[in-house]
Amino acid sequence: MENIGAERLRTLRTRLLSMAATRSDRRVTEELARADARKWHYAVLATLAELGPASQAQLSERTGIYRSDLVAVITELTERDQVTRAPDPADRRRNLIELTAAGRRQLRRLDQILAAVDDEIFAPLSAEQREQLSALLTLMLDAPAP
Amino acid sequence: MENIGAERLRTLRTRLLSMAATRSDRRVTEELARADARKWHYAVLATLAELGPASQAQLSERTGIYRSDLVAVITELTERDQVTRAPDPADRRRNLIELTAAGRRQLRRLDQILAAVDDEIFAPLSAEQREQLSALLTLMLDAPAP
DNA sequence: AATTAGCGTTAGTGTGACTAACGATAGGAG
DNA sequence: CTCCTATCGTTAGTCACACTAACGCTAATT
Numbered sequence: 001m002e003n004i005g006a007e008r009l010r011t012l013r014t015r016l017l018s019m020a021a022t023r024s025d026r027r028v029t030e031e032l033a034r035a036d037a038r039k040w041h042y043a044v045l046a047t048l049a050e051l052g053p054a055s056q057a058q059l060s061e062r063t064g065i066y067r068s069d070l071v072a073v074i075t076e077l078t079e080r081d082q083v084t085r086a087p088d089p090a091d092r093r094r095n096l097i098e099l100t101a102a103g104r105r106q107l108r109r110l111d112q113i114l115a116a117v118d119d120e121i122f123a124p125l126s127a128e129q130r131e132q133l134s135a136l137l138t139l140m141l142d143a144p145a146p
Numbered sequence: 147m148e149n150i151g152a153e154r155l156r157t158l159r160t161r162l163l164s165m166a167a168t169r170s171d172r173r174v175t176e177e178l179a180r181a182d183a184r185k186w187h188y189a190v191l192a193t194l195a196e197l198g199p200a201s202q203a204q205l206s207e208r209t210g211i212y213r214s215d216l217v218a219v220i221t222e223l224t225e226r227d228q229v230t231r232a233p234d235p236a237d238r239r240r241n242l243i244e245l246t247a248a249g250r251r252q253l254r255r256l257d258q259i260l261a262a263v264d265d266e267i268f269a270p271l272s273a274e275q276r277e278q279l280s281a282l283l284t285l286m287l288d289a290p291a292p
Numbered sequence: 293a294a295t296t297a298g299c300g301t302t303a304g305t306g307t308g309a310c311t312a313a314c315g316a317t318a319g320g321a322g
Numbered sequence: 323c324t325c326c327t328a329t330c331g332t333t334a335g336t337c338a339c340a341c342t343a344a345c346g347c348t349a350a351t352t
Contacts, residue, residue, distance in 0.1 A: 009192040013264050014170045016283040021167030024160045046155040093317045093330040118159050124289040129282055136279045137162040143270040239299040239348045
């Protein structure tokens with residue numbers, strides 16, 4: 001008879017994943033907060049740097065942030081003068097979100113912060129193991145979401 | 147010059163970890179809900195099966211659930227007759243939480259559900275890769291929390 | 293006997309994921 | 323050209339989990 005429900009808790013893969021992410025997220029959130037930012041801010045700034053000016057719908061699509069949540073995020077970023085929000089003259093349903101110079105600076109800063117946190121969090125892993133982990137997670141995520 | 151802030155978003159390890167956990171957690175939560183349970187319920191039931199009767203403080207310690215949150219969880223479990231909560235006669239500050247027969251049955255059920263979800267979520271990985279992933283996550287988690 | 297420490301509990305915060313519904317605008321079908 | 327449908331931004335919720343602060347009771351320490 002197997003040790004049902006006992007040792008299982010400590011080896012449950014979905015739980016290990018959750019716990020690792022929780023720990024990582026906590027540090028990420030803490031450090032981003034010191035730069036007056038949070039994960040969603042970074043995702044938006046990074047996506048804008050990649051795409052150039054974009055609508056909220058596009059940003060939602062690429063970042064995975066729900067468009068309902070994005071509203072407040074963009075508002076916060078405009079309050080910090082990191083992006084501008086203006087109606088798209090070509091399609092008046094849309095807002096055009098654009099990165100400002102301050103937004104670019106902030107993005108670079110956040111990039112550094114996140115690199116440092118990555119280093120801290122994955123310290124127990126070798127460079128090779130970190131790559132392995134990334135590869136495994138990418139494999140998982142490449143599978144179509146249900 | 148590096149592709150700062152562009153492709154980075156898609157390869158950021160802390161983000162991959164977060165996203166994988168989010169996807170996994172969603173399925174876990176969904177499936178547990180079908181059995182009128184959630185992650186915290188499972189953690190408590192599994193820990194009780196391992197430890198035998200325990201105080202809330204002990205359960206908090208072992209599951210990582212804050213003792214303030216545990217209060218409601220134990221209440222929910224008693225409402226479902228899966229555990230009993232009684233003052234510890236040996237130390238009247240404590241409650242003794244004990245698994246009931248229904249609690250044991252529920253635990254077995256949840257074990258099956260979680261095994262199925264694990265299979266689904268980690269389907270893109272081979273058996274060996276799954277073990278690798280567990281090993282890497284365990285390595286990370288074994289490092290003392292900050 | 294007085295202080296300290298542990299325990300359960302209440303109340304509240306913040307982040308992120310996710311749904312429902314609505315007004316405005318654009319695009320396509322008849 | 324008009325009706326229908328789809329898209330877009332927005333508001334207002336819900337839920338699960340992580341985490342803090344404070345309080346009253348009880349046990350252990352000194």
